[in-house]
Amino acid sequence: MKKYQLMAPGPTPVPSEVLLAMARPIIHHRAPEYDALFREVREALKRLVQTREDVLTPACTGTGAMEAAVSNTLSAGDRVIVVNAGAFAQRWLAICKAYGLNVVELEAPHGETVAAARIAEALRANPGVKAVLVQHSESSTGVLHDVRAYAQVTGGTEAILIVDAVSSLGIADLPMDAWGIDVIVSASQKGLMLPPGLSLLALSEKAWGAAKQSKLPKYYLDLAEERKYAQRNEARFTPAVSIMVGLREVLRMIEAEGLVEVFRRHDRLSRATRAGAEALGLTLFPKTTPSPALTAVQVPPGVDADRVVERFATSHNITIDGGRGPTKGKIFRIGHMGYVADFDVISALAALEQVLYELGQPVDFGAGLRAAQKIFSERS
Amino acid sequence: MKKYQLMAPGPTPVPSEVLLAMARPIIHHRAPEYDALFREVREALKRLVQTREDVLTPACTGTGAMEAAVSNTLSAGDRVIVVNAGAFAQRWLAICKAYGLNVVELEAPHGETVAAARIAEALRANPGVKAVLVQHSESSTGVLHDVRAYAQVTGGTEAILIVDAVSSLGIADLPMDAWGIDVIVSASQKGLMLPPGLSLLALSEKAWGAAKQSKLPKYYLDLAEERKYAQRNEARFTPAVSIMVGLREVLRMIEAEGLVEVFRRHDRLSRATRAGAEALGLTLFPKTTPSPALTAVQVPPGVDADRVVERFATSHNITIDGGRGPTKGKIFRIGHMGYVADFDVISALAALEQVLYELGQPVDFGAGLRAAQKIFSERS
Numbered sequence: 001m002k003k004y005q006l007m008a009p010g011p012t013p014v015p016s017e018v019l020l021a022m023a024r025p026i027i028h029h030r031a032p033e034y035d036a037l038f039r040e041v042r043e044a045l046k047r048l049v050q051t052r053e054d055v056l057t058p059a060c061t062g063t064g065a066m067e068a069a070v071s072n073t074l075s076a077g078d079r080v081i082v083v084n085a086g087a088f089a090q091r092w093l094a095i096c097k098a099y100g101l102n103v104v105e106l107e108a109p110h111g112e113t114v115a116a117a118r119i120a121e122a123l124r125a126n127p128g129v130k131a132v133l134v135q136h137s138e139s140s141t142g143v144l145h146d147v148r149a150y151a152q153v154t155g156g157t158e159a160i161l162i163v164d165a166v167s168s169l170g171i172a173d174l175p176m177d178a179w180g181i182d183v184i185v186s187a188s189q190k191g192l193m194l195p196p197g198l199s200l201l202a203l204s205e206k207a208w209g210a211a212k213q214s215k216l217p218k219y220y221l222d223l224a225e226e227r228k229y230a231q232r233n234e235a236r237f238t239p240a241v242s243i244m245v246g247l248r249e250v251l252r253m254i255e256a257e258g259l260v261e262v263f264r265r266h267d268r269l270s271r272a273t274r275a276g277a278e279a280l281g282l283t284l285f286p287k288t289t290p291s292p293a294l295t296a297v298q299v300p301p302g303v304d305a306d307r308v309v310e311r312f313a314t315s316h317n318i319t320i321d322g323g324r325g326p327t328k329g330k331i332f333r334i335g336h337m338g339y340v341a342d343f344d345v346i347s348a349l350a351a352l353e354q355v356l357y358e359l360g361q362p363v364d365f366g367a368g369l370r371a372a373q374k375i376f377s378e379r380s
Numbered sequence: 381m382k383k384y385q386l387m388a389p390g391p392t393p394v395p396s397e398v399l400l401a402m403a404r405p406i407i408h409h410r411a412p413e414y415d416a417l418f419r420e421v422r423e424a425l426k427r428l429v430q431t432r433e434d435v436l437t438p439a440c441t442g443t444g445a446m447e448a449a450v451s452n453t454l455s456a457g458d459r460v461i462v463v464n465a466g467a468f469a470q471r472w473l474a475i476c477k478a479y480g481l482n483v484v485e486l487e488a489p490h491g492e493t494v495a496a497a498r499i500a501e502a503l504r505a506n507p508g509v510k511a512v513l514v515q516h517s518e519s520s521t522g523v524l525h526d527v528r529a530y531a532q533v534t535g536g537t538e539a540i541l542i543v544d545a546v547s548s549l550g551i552a553d554l555p556m557d558a559w560g561i562d563v564i565v566s567a568s569q570k571g572l573m574l575p576p577g578l579s580l581l582a583l584s585e586k587a588w589g590a591a592k593q594s595k596l597p598k599y600y601l602d603l604a605e606e607r608k609y610a611q612r613n614e615a616r617f618t619p620a621v622s623i624m625v626g627l628r629e630v631l632r633m634i635e636a637e638g639l640v641e642v643f644r645r646h647d648r649l650s651r652a653t654r655a656g657a658e659a660l661g662l663t664l665f666p667k668t669t670p671s672p673a674l675t676a677v678q679v680p681p682g683v684d685a686d687r688v689v690e691r692f693a694t695s696h697n698i699t700i701d702g703g704r705g706p707t708k709g710k711i712f713r714i715g716h717m718g719y720v721a722d723f724d725v726i727s728a729l730a731a732l733e734q735v736l737y738e739l740g741q742p743v744d745f746g747a748g749l750r751a752a753q754k755i756f757s758e759r760s
Contacts, residue, residue, distance in 0.1 A: 006406060008408050008410075011408060011409070011618065011621060012406075013405065014405070019403040019404070019405070020403055022399075022622075023400055024399070025384065025386070025393065025394070025399070026386060026391050026393060026394050026569075026575055027386075028386060028391060029576075031699055059439070059444070059576065059577050060439055060440045060444065060600065061439045061617055061618045061619075061620070062617075062618070063599070063600050064439070064444075064600040066600075067599045071597075076597075094599060098597050098598065098602070099597045187618075189406075189618060189621075195622035196439065196618040196619065196620055196621055197577040197620035197623060216597065217451075217596065217597065218478065219443070219475045219478040220440065220443050220444040237441055237442075237443045238390070238443075238567075238569060238576040239441075240441070240575070240577035240620075241391060241569075241575055241577075242575035242623075243575075243577060243622075319408045
């Protein structure tokens with residue numbers, strides 16, 4: 001028997017308590033029971049996103065919410081800046097292209113980031129830019145971009161800062177109001193420990209102002225309409241009821257653990273994973289701040305990273321993920337976000353030691369585990 | 381103790397077996413287990429929709445799929461015909477407006493339908509109409525529109541027929557290919573007995589041709605892209621995995637019962653509900669073919685239909701629904717679609733007798749039940 005472990009960079013494991021809560025008989029979204037649930041969830045989401053604004057919960061996955069962030073705040077021909085250093089940034093580019101936006105692309109090699117100063121410079125060089133679109137955690141490369149510094153740059157301009165926080169919400173600190181972020185986009189299946197199918201969107205006052213000017217067509221994901229209903233504690237359309245039921249459970253779990261401790265845990269899990277991989281002689285892929293959501297690791301010369309991913313699955317029943325596009329075959333990615341605890345990382349590192357050995361690499365068994373244990377022993 | 385019964389016109393009850401299947405640990409959408417699931421579901425959906433075309437399963441609710449049907453096949457300024465005889469038709473109007481379409485509205489009073497001849501006439505009077513948008517089952521009024529006849533009209537023209545089958549798929553016979561329907565839009569939470577959050581879309585060859593001409597912006601719900609991935613048995617974006625797991629279960633249940641028997645059951649449930657209501661002296665709201673998905677009933681003079689709905693909930697723990705807009709307070713609607721059997725209708729009619737009595741109406745106890753029983757005894 002090999003116990004199954006889902007350690008991909010999303011979807012992530014759903015706690016059994018939450019799965020069972022979602023398995024209760026379906027409730028009607030206009031019944032009093034849903035009313036109480038929606039009210040509780042709406043308030044808790046504001047605390048999670050660290051905002052006074054409404055956090056909307058349309059029934060779609062993260063990409064739908066990314067599109068909504070664009071289609072609700074911009075108009076065809078608008079000039080925008082996209083920070084492009086990975087596969088999810090390319091999704092911003094594709095969405096902007098689909099909507100006829102005029103994109104200034106700030107590129108960095110995968111594994112690196114774009115300094116806030118480059119954004120400031122691009123904003124000066126391109127007057128009239130309406131929005132800057134970025135990832136917080138770029139899960140294709142394992143890099144965390146410094147959205148706090150980006151927000152300091154956009155704060156003084158008319159541009160809104162749109163942040164894809166799909167793999168950072170509930171994982172890395174991202175105080176929307178305190179940092180001055182204008183749009184936060186997230187989804188259910190990463191830090192929120194839920195099945196995919198629900199997205200989260202919050203807009204600042206500045207972003208709602210931009211929304212008033214937006215002329216792009218939208219209906220299902222018309223956020224101003226969505227907000228009108230939410231403020232009356234009503235669902236505009238049939239919501240993803242079962243995931244909303246799960247959301248109440250996970251928000252209670254997160255509040256019981258405490259948001260600060262949740263961030264500390266993810267930081268600890270990621271430091272332990274990185275220490276373990278490095279102790280095994282591997283090189284981390286990020287050349288800059290790594291994301292606490294996942295660890296991207298380069299393979300030694302002569303090893304195909306996709307074989308590592310395959311071995312994790314076939315020999316050890318653990319799902320991790322490989323690289324995409326330019327990093328395919330060169331990196332593997334271990335997710336440690338959401339419902340993940342210290343010893344899940346220990347298991348993943350134990351599997352990594354075995355997999356390297358199976359692939360004919362020299363392995364000092366226990367070296368990765370020892371490095372992780374030292375990190376875990378630091379717990380105060 | 382009052383056992384809870386969900387008999388609204390959607391969402392509908394989810395079978396326990398399906399809830400528990402969805403409560404199994406989450407699987408990754410790029411793992412072999414999902415691969416097998418997706419393949420099975422894709423094939424079974426073709427049989428359900430009675431089409432050779434791919435049936436796409438984007439993660440959104442029915443309204444998102446309605447929007448996708450428009451944004452993928454039409455362009456701004458296109459002239460379209462909307463058959464408007466209820467609240468869901470008004471959703472077509474709102475979507476068409478959001479996308480700058482030029483709408484010819486064929487109206488009928490709520491409770492009635494629009495004859496196919498009127499569509500033929502409107503097509504002659506308005507050359508160049510690109511699409512006709514209709515509901516199959518208009519669940520705000522309980523009417524079933526004759527989409528078979530509509531398809532005979534559009535078949536000879538360049539217009540595509542777009543059918544909202546949200547409350548008819550798996551409920552009323554709707555053989556897409558045989559009838560020549562061009563776009564079928566549906567969702568998980570009605571006849572498919574699942575939680576809301578997954579939609580279904582199928583396009584005919586003619587509709588895919590229209591899609592090639594469409595210039596409206598879309599990304600998340602870009603159906604041509606979605607189909608490319610589906611044909612490789614891959615998910616384009618993270619799918620609503622847990623609902624897909626449930627979908628496999630319900631498709632197996634539907635195939636075990638047999639699609640023809642599923643339609644017969646819904647027909648029987650609806651005839652029994654109507655017979656029961658009429659035996660209690662109530663008047664049915666539809667003036668034409670009633671939908672087998674739900675029964676809309678007028679209340680006697682002096683009774684507020686919303687009080688009937690309220691009493692169903694508070695006295696009998698049964699969720700039904702009221703009227704919307706022009707029918708608010710005048711009708712109540714009992715859903716009998718999806719995971720509903722004969723004796724669920726008996727319970728609902730028993731509750732109806734009690735509720736009428738509680739509201740001071742004269743009631744011949746058992747008269748509604750007797751009428752329904754006679755229908756059920758007809759089973760061969």
